[in-house]
Each structure stands twice: as structure tokens, then as C-alpha cells.
Amino acid sequence: MAENEVLSEVEQRIVIALQADGRATWRKIAKVIGEPERTVARYGSALLDEGKIKVAAIAHRKAAVIASLKCAPGTIPVASEAISQRADTSFTYMVTGESDVVSELHYDGGLEDILTLQLPATPGLSSIQIYPILKYFKTIRAWRAGELSEAQEAALRPSAGSELTSWNPTEAMSPSDRLIVDVLRTNGRASIDSISRQVRMSETSVSRRLDSLLRGEHISIRTLVDPALMGYRVEALLWIQVSPASVDALGNMLKTLPQVRYVAAVAGDAQLLVDVTVESQRDLYEFIAATNWGEMVQLRTSMVLGARKRGGRMVEELPHN
Template identity: 40%
Template sequence: MTLLDAFERRIVGALQINPRASWRAVAHALDEHERSVARRGTELLSSGRIAAVGIRRPAAPLLVRARCAPGSAPVTSEALAARADSSFSYVVTGSTDVVAEILTRRDQVAHLASVELATTPGITHAETLPVLKYFRTIRSWRVGALTPQEAAAMGEPQLPLDTPAMEPLDLPSQDQDIIDCLVGDARMSFEEIARRAGVSETTARRRVHWLLGQDMVQLRLLVEPAAVQLPVEALVWLRTTPQNIERIGDSLRRDVRVRYAAALAGSAQIVVDATLPTSEDLYRFVTESEWTSGVESFDITVVVRARKRGGRLNDPS
């Protein structure tokens, strides 16, 4: 994994706040030359080291914890990653072999749980855990490369919030086409979006702003944690009492080490995805953090391979 240098990390930090920001806006916020920002940022995007993508608003998101036949975890992870409705697919250590998030519809959950997962290659047992509430997603995860002043210049809210899952509205086909454009490339120009959706550029600009404002599609900047010197990634499954869920979730939402945290229905009440520099930091995360008060027990599964993140397939190598 090639590490990003300090300048590249600052560009990433700016685009995490606003994935559609112009190079001029990024350069202004970072007090750097626009040409240097544009050249380096374009190189990062074209090389695939970072990606700006969109995620459709989930209607019935759920996590899948799969145990696999010996040696088949990569095959299962690949199969789940290949699904158009999967957000991420990880091979992990511990009692679970593969973890994936599926962004499905409520009327499709029964078939997914009873048929589709049962026929997924390699799976010997699958547990489905519906997401009840997001405390944090990778949309509000930050690499920590910006000063508060630089973040404010990019429009960073004081504490980014992630909206809970809602049933999506029925949208006209042109809006669906626009969402498809943003899912594939969150930085696609209004001119190109207009051409693909068959609308005027003015209409494309107006509809993009409306869709983003209504949270019909959520934009995020993807970067591998290891590329920003956070090579240890773990999913921590927390068990607690109902009265502690909201307090623990709020604490996790404020913890900069957390990429993703959600309340679940199932054997664990909360899942946390944390990225850290070392195993010692992971140990301190689960033993010394504010959120540990009220946790009755927990499991740790370490991510050893991320085949898909943010709806985007990673290099299989």
C-alpha cells in the first residue's frame, strides 16, 4: 500500500468534506496554488488511490455476518461484493469470516435472508442484523489532515451527522439517472450529467442540489485507511442494555477513530468500525474509551481484506 504524503492527505481531507468541491475551492481553503492542487488531486483520482462516489439513501440496510466453509471466505466476500446493493464486503478474523452491508428494500429482506444468502457460494451460516440507526458512516470520517480553519473554509459542520435509514421517495426517471451518475462519479460535471440524463445543464444543476439536499444520494470520498497510516481496522460488536445504546452511540459519533457505527437488531446492539495505527491503539480503544462504560461484552473481528468499500470494488490483489 502506497502511503499518501502530507499534501495529498490535505487534499483528501478537503474532498472528504465536499467531494464535489472545485480545485479552486480546495486550493483556497488549503492556501495552496490551484495548479498544484488540481494536478495532484487529479492524479489521485485517476490512479484510483481515492474515489469520489455516491450512495443511494438506504431503505432497509442490514449487516450480514457469514461463517464460511474452510478456504472459501474470499469467494463469499467476492460474491457479496458483486451485488449491486452491497455497500462493503470484508474478510475478517474471529468467529465470523465475512461481513457485508446490504442496502436492500424492506419488501426484499425476507427473500434475501431466506434464499439469496443461503445460496451464496461458501456460506455455511449467515446472521442478518438490520441497521436501526446510523451514528456515523464513512461520509463523516476524516483523516485528520486539516486544521479547524481549513475544515471551516471547506464548509465542515461542527459535527457531521448521518441521517437514519428512510423509505426512499418515488423519483422520476431523470432523477434516477442523475443519481446513477453521482453513484459512479460524485465529481461528474453538470454538463456530463445533463448529457447522460437528457436534461439541460441548468436542470441538472438544480436537480443535483435538490437530491443532495434531500439526502436522496450521499457523497463520500473513499480512501484506504492504510494509505493514511491507519492499517489496523477492526469491527467491534457491542452488547449492552437498551438504555445505554443512545449514549454509547453518541460517544462513538464523536470519536475520530470511528469510521462507522450503527445500532443493530440482533445478537449485537451496536457495531463499530475503527481504524487505528497499531494493535496497541486498538487495545486502548476497547479498554479506555469513554463509550466502554455500559458495554456488557464485545467481540472484535479484524478486517484483513476489504473487497468493497462505499459501493466501490477494490483491486482484488
């Protein structure tokens, strides 16, 4: 991506529509945003083919933690690469401030081996702090890189697979289900016909199982885009200390703000972790200064210097940042 590249207005509207429903047809998107279907298909396909956006499934696990790493001098890229290569991490950022690398890690079983054996062996690591995630208020599935009207949002809302902030899969995935998920991890827009051929199941069975996976809270389909391509070149993590009685109210307020991509309640010396994207550092200052933080005790800001992984996908599959 060119240093100052920003998507065109039409491209941005297509991206925002895909954020609402990553599997929406070009025809449906064209109708909702008021553009010719041929135009939407041409631009949308180019965005996908060039890797500027990625639509992919992410499998839900039972629990998650935030790993905050301090690294030995000169080893930050190595540590970031190592933790990003783990299949259980969803995002990895190189940041300023007290930490050098921040990553979200999901797991199903216990944490003992991960915390005592695996993460301490990360190359370049000098110390690590773990923040268990207690509750999600907003995930990147709900973030829109621009505005959709209520009518547009409603028209694009999928019948299954909208944003979840908690999940409890109703049944275990079968081997066939896992094959379908593997295809969707690579291409979340894969057609039923394409999935059917890759997993060697009938289209009827694939369609039924995909609907079950989405309704059963096993997976989400997410559209991943570098915020800088949408004009948001400044990203920051806000570590917020707040009185226990105010955590829920503040989390629910922050999730409604368009600058906020992600909000999670965590256990540790901060109670909330917030991912914010804005156009400039001045906008970040104004966001921090103008927000009603309620009973907040302290706010610590870490600027995101670069992302190695977003939404469970290595950023090498996306442009820049």
C-alpha cells in the same frame, strides 16, 4: 499500491478536504488548505486518475442489515466476491473471529426473499447471522482521515449533501433522476456539463435536479480512500454488548472519536457495531483499553483482513486492502 505506501502530507490534506465535500473545486480546496491551486489540482487529479481515491454517489434505501457469514474452509474469497457483487451491498470485509465475512446490505422492500432465498445461495456459505440496523450514529461520510479545523470544516461544508444518519426521501426519483445518479455513482465529481451531456438534459435542469436529490435525502456523495494510504493500516470491527439504557450515550460518544469510521445500533447478540481504524495493533489495544465504555457488558473484536467493497464500490477500483 506498494506494501508500505502512504500518501504525502499534501495529498492527505486534499483527501481530507474531499471527505468534507467530494465535489469541492480544486480552487476552493486550495484556498481552505493553503496550497497553490495548481498544486492541488495536479495532486488531486492524479489521486483520482490512479484510483487511489474515488468520489461516488451512494443512493439511500429505506433500511439496512449487517450480514455476518461463516464459510466452508477455503471458500472465504468466493463468498466475499459473491456478496460484494450484489448491487445492494455497501461494504464487505473478510474478518477474523466468529465470522469470516461481514457485509452491509441495503433494501427498500421486504427481507423475506433476501434472507430465505438469495443470501443462503451465496457460494461457500455454511451459516449466516443477520443484524438489522436500528440506527446510524456515524457513517463513513462523516469520517475524516485527519484533522480539519472548525473553520476549514465550515468552509468546505456543502450547501446540500452533508452526512446523514437517517433519511426519508421527500419524493420518488424520476427516470431522469436515476440517470443522473447512475453518472454520479461512477464519478461523483462529474461536472454539470458532463452530466448534462450524458443524460441529455439541460445544464439548468441537471443542476436543479442534483440539488433536489441531495436536499431530498436521496443520495450522498462520498470520498472513498483505503485507510492504509492515510497511515491507518489496522482496521477492526467491534461488536459491543451494552445495557439498553446505555446504547444511545455510548453510540453518541463513540461517533466523536477520530479512530471511529462508523457506528450503528443493531438488533441481535450485540447492540453496537463500530468500525475503527488506527496505525498499529498497539494503537488498537490502547483505543480499547482507554475508551470509557460505560455500562458495556462485552466487547468482541474482529480484525479486518481485507475489504472487497467500500462505500458501494468494488475495491478493485481502489488500491490494496
